Amino acid sequence: MTETNTTAKRITISQASAFTGQRVEIPGWLYNIRKSGKIVFPILRDGTGLMQCVAVKSNLPEEVFESLKHLTQESSLIVTGTIRAEARAAGGFEMDVEGAQIIQRVSEEDPYPITPKEHGTEFLMDRRHLWLRSQRQHAIIRVRHEIIKSCRDYFDNNGFTLVDTPIFTPSACEGTTTLFECNYFDDEKAYLTQSGQLYSEANAMAFGKVYCFGPTFRAEKSKTRRHLTEFWMVEPEMAWADLEEIKRVAEEFVIYVVGRVLDKRREELKVLERDTAKLELVQSPFIRMSYTDAVKNLQEHGSTIEWGSDFGGGDETILTQQFDRPMLVDRFPTAIKAFYMQPDYDHPEVALGVDVLAPEGYGEIIGGGQRIHDPELLLRRIEEHKLPKEAFDWYIDLRKYGTVPHGGFGMGIERAVAWICGLEHIRETIPFPRMLYRLRP
RNA sequence: UCCUCAGUAGCUCAAUGGUAGAGCAUUCGGCUGUUAACCGAAGGGUUGUAGGUUCGAAUCCUACCUGAGGAGCCA
Numbered sequence: 001m002t003e004t005n006t007t008a009k010r011i012t013i014s015q016a017s018a019f020t021g022q023r024v025e026i027p028g029w030l031y032n033i034r035k036s037g038k039i040v041f042p043i044l045r046d047g048t049g050l051m052q053c054v055a056v057k058s059n060l061p062e063e064v065f066e067s068l069k070h071l072t073q074e075s076s077l078i079v080t081g082t083i084r085a086e087a088r089a090a091g092g093f094e095m096d097v098e099g100a101q102i103i104q105r106v107s108e109e110d111p112y113p114i115t116p117k118e119h120g121t122e123f124l125m126d127r128r129h130l131w132l133r134s135q136r137q138h139a140i141i142r143v144r145h146e147i148i149k150s151c152r153d154y155f156d157n158n159g160f161t162l163v164d165t166p167i168f169t170p171s172a173c174e175g176t177t178t179l180f181e182c183n184y185f186d187d188e189k190a191y192l193t194q195s196g197q198l199y200s201e202a203n204a205m206a207f208g209k210v211y212c213f214g215p216t217f218r219a220e221k222s223k224t225r226r227h228l229t230e231f232w233m234v235e236p237e238m239a240w241a242d243l244e245e246i247k248r249v250a251e252e253f254v255i256y257v258v259g260r261v262l263d264k265r266r267e268e269l270k271v272l273e274r275d276t277a278k279l280e281l282v283q284s285p286f287i288r289m290s291y292t293d294a295v296k297n298l299q300e301h302g303s304t305i306e307w308g309s310d311f312g313g314g315d316e317t318i319l320t321q322q323f324d325r326p327m328l329v330d331r332f333p334t335a336i337k338a339f340y341m342q343p344d345y346d347h348p349e350v351a352l353g354v355d356v357l358a359p360e361g362y363g364e365i366i367g368g369g370q371r372i373h374d375p376e377l378l379l380r381r382i383e384e385h386k387l388p389k390e391a392f393d394w395y396i397d398l399r400k401y402g403t404v405p406h407g408g409f410g411m412g413i414e415r416a417v418a419w420i421c422g423l424e425h426i427r428e429t430i431p432f433p434r435m436l437y438r439l440r441p
Numbered sequence: 442u443c444c445u446c447a448g449u450a451g452c453u454c455a456a457u458g459g460u461a462g463a464g465c466a467u468u469c470g471g472c473u474g475u476u477a478a479c480c481g482a483a484g485g486g487u488u489g490u491a492g493g494u495u496c497g498a499a500u501c502c503u504a505c506c507u508g509a510g511g512a513g514c515c516a
Contacts, residue, residue, distance in 0.1 A: 036479085037472040056473070072467090088474065108467055111451080116477045117465055118453050122508050178514080195516090220514055221442070233516065310514085355516095367516060412516030437508085 008080050014048035016083050016093045025080040026051060026095070027103075029133070030071050032116055040069050042097075044079060045133070052089040053079055055097040064100055074112040074133070076103040128432060129441045139268035140428050143261055144417045148213075150260035151234045151411070154253050155211045160236055163203040163210040165196030170391065180219045180229075192217035195410060198340075198395055200237035201371060204406055205398050211236040211408075223436050225425040226363070228414055230434035237408035243342075243352040243370045246407045247328050250356055250366055251286050253411075254326060258282040261420050274422040278324070278360060287327040291350065294319060294329050308333050316363035323359060330354040330369075339385040340378070342370040342407070354409070362419035368409020375399035 008025040028046035038057035055068045080099040106112055114130055124131045168190045184190035196212040203210040213234045258279055269276055298305045301318050331350040334343050341351040353369030372378045378399055417429035427433045
């Protein structure tokens with residue numbers, strides 16, 4: 001342990017280029033170290049980047065050199081030194097070390113488990129709290145941040161008001177089989193929300209154009225690379241909007257989000273080895289196809305799908321791999337859609353719903369559509385779906401007091417992150433994924 | 442819930458029914474420009490659990506546990 005010079009300015013690694021030739025101190029963690037006799041190269045990590053340091057035995061007090069030489073991975077320390085442009089270093093800059101204060105040396109009895117080598121999924125998932133320190137996870141989480149911020153910016157810039165909806169709900173949105181149940185004092189049951197939509201409809205009647213953004217929960221026993229039990233969803237809802245307007249907004253929104261990531265997160269996409277040429281193609285117009293045409297298309301390509309059933313496992317892949325940009329598929333059979341979905345005025349056997357399918361096999365990232373605004377039709381559908389009318393009294397009220405055509409959609413953030421980052425599995429898209437069989441850490 | 446595959450050193454993996462091994466990690470030694478550095482040495486194992494077959498089981502059989510991939514359902 002040695003004192004660091006208090007006159008050196010404290011900076012982050014991301015700021016280093018602006019301090020070339022200056023003496024600074026950087027607090028961080030030891031990412032890796034390479035030794036070559038009387039010169040050692042500790043690589044420092046501080047959350048903003050990596051900095052190769054150069055510690056030369058002849059330029060340092062004996063105890064400082066020895067403490068650096070025997071430092072263990074993820075030990076915390078503050079290094080002081082001079083920043084220098086260096087083509088041989090990974091980031092283009094490195095630090096000539098003049099002093100180092102070791103805050104904690106990680107014990108060799110119990111070394112940091114995640115080495116710069118290969119690890120299996122289970123090992124990493126059990127250590128998700130540590131895995132987040134790695135470069136790849138940084139890139140993904142930063143892209144996620146950009147996606148979330150651009151979702152908010154898009155709606156904020158287009159006349160939407162953020163009106164958040166409750167997490168605890170008294171009843172189901174679409175049946176109770178996929179809801180997490182919990183006790184809400186005494187004997188009452190509450191459920192974790194699986195969508196803010198019904199409340200957003202109330203908010204849209206109050207504010208015109210609204211969106212909510214928060215976590216949603218599905219107790220589905222789905223064990224696939226596309227499912228989480230807790231995931232984030234952004235859900236815009238618009239009064240006076242018909243299906244065509246909803247499709248227009250969904251397309252414009254997706255183009256904006258992808259464009260923002262391409263604009264601001266090139267470095268991260270490079271770390272992830274994402275083929276950005278595929279993302280550059282996300283431009284208007286998206287492919288537009290009705291459900292009925294999609295079924296015909298699928299049958300011609302060998303699918304066993306029949307009109308009236310939902311897309312099966314490979315169907316979305318067969319569909320999307322024919323095109324290089326997202327698809328808008330609309331007018332699904334009314335029978336397989338939620339009770340609130342507005343039937344087509346001329347062909348009531350199909351509903352005015354729309355899904356956005358991402359290309360490259362990523363499939364559905366957005367689902368939405370126009371909601372029923374006619375009070376009698378809504379009551380009839382509630383009965384047909386055998387839903388408890390009392391639970392929907394407030395929802396029915398929205399059709400009694402100045403009902404108007406309206407609708408919106410929801411985008412699953414993690415699926416969007418997986419697509420834009422080009423990830424194999426959704427588990428890496430959220431800091432602490434919650435899945436069937438995975439609640440910890 | 443169903444189907445398929447896999448559990449061997451801290452990690453990633455070898456080992457055809459016959460003495461349980463390598464690379465990385467850790468410790469020690471060497472090296473003044475390394476890029477997942479390299480070279481040398483050391484320590485590290487009840488082969489997921491329980492039972493069975495066999496002279497002999499990491500290997501074959503049965504059950505269970507854990508994980509992965511997929512199906513159904515969905516964003």
